[in-house]
Amino acid sequence: MSELLRNQEAMKEAQAEVRRVYGSKGYVDESKLHELKYLGAVIKETLRLHPPVPLLVPRENSENCVINGYQIPSKTKIMINAWAIGRDPKNWNEPERFEPKRFLSTSADYSFKGLNFNYIPFGAGRRMCPGITFATPVLELLLSNLLYHFDWKLSEGMKLENLDMNESFGAVVKRKTDLNVVPFCYSPYY
Template identity: 55%
Template sequence: MMEDIRELLGGFSIGDFFPSMEFIHSLTGMKSRLEHTFRRFDDLFNVILREHQEENKATELHKYLVDVLLDIQKNGCGEMPLTRDNVKAIILDMFAAGTDTTFITLDWGMTELVINQKAMERAQAEVRSVLGERKSVQETDLPHLPYLKAVIKEIFRLHPPAPVLGPRESMEDVTIDGYSIPAKTRFFVNAWSIGRDPESWVDPQSFRPERFLNENSNIDFKGQDFELIPFGAGRRSCPAIAFGTASVELALAQLLHSFDWELHHGTQPKDLDMTEVFGITMHRIANLTVVAKPHFS
């Protein structure tokens, strides 16, 4: 289902640009495919909501996100009332934006690290020196992992989960570098290309986390440094930067701490297919197959 929605959202829709030609979607099968995907997601969300409403196992001290949303829908929340469709939309955001992008970042990150063993070894040594014999990574450990944070910045630079950010629209007439852009113009920001621009980055095609400890140590992805904008910038930037970053940092640190990783026997780094899948988010076209050896006996 996630593969379908990625392809549909990332594909070309002639009706977006020429509304009078939207009927073509009925002829090509696009409309029926959209409706089918919508119904599948809607059925899934109905099941999720029904389970939470029937079981009602959550306590006041421990509630799941869906429980909180249902409480707001039922009891109201001042100026922010929620309908059932609103609740479904937030759940879809968590599936599409909150989990898919995290997986993409971890997938590309582990791929780059198994290819670049020196970076893998340095990241593992840092995590293990901070945690010692403790088996679980905690949020309080993250500020003490500067190299891991540099690795994640480099992953975001080379492989932004959403390579072309959500569409923008100019609010007023503006001229940029001699180009006149009228108000109400739709445009797209290519974060993938920006992250590989040789005018901004030294050796931009190489995976070098050290760049964020040296010449680019002050660059971050919070939307203030336009060389690195995987989450966008300005008022249309991703509202879950903190959530997404913590999710990736915790998961990657745990993977590096708990296991030693290597490519499957007989596979060389040059054998890995680094082709990117077409869609609104940027998966690898091939699955990553690696050998995980437990670090703790």
């Protein structure tokens, strides 16, 4: 929601899509989530810039190995910086920019399966997140409902350019300060 508020074009496009796909149905359910291509890209772009588990979960290698010429002895604690990987200019054009369309105009595999090491918000390999198939429809349902039923504005006196995007680090990363927004009801019927 923070990124969509800061990027009004993306907000308009995601909102138009969900309102077109669900039309006069009056509510969003699971039946057409697969048609929300742009909304899916919004979620991917959000997880690229703001992975909730930015350093994944610490791991330990059981055997000696060599990676990029570096000898890694067994039992080394391995931290993977998924946050930095998602913003690496070697892999991403204008990495700091919130641009969901980058996921629509590519043939690269940006599913969450951890097959593309440039994009690993759910980790990769045998110990990657087993909750993906639960997490993704929940995110899609939540966001599409918020966008279908309401238009959103920042609360009185707040300016988009001053929106605090700092994050706080804990078990998972989240906004440091609350996002205060005002919902305006939208109805497909009037």
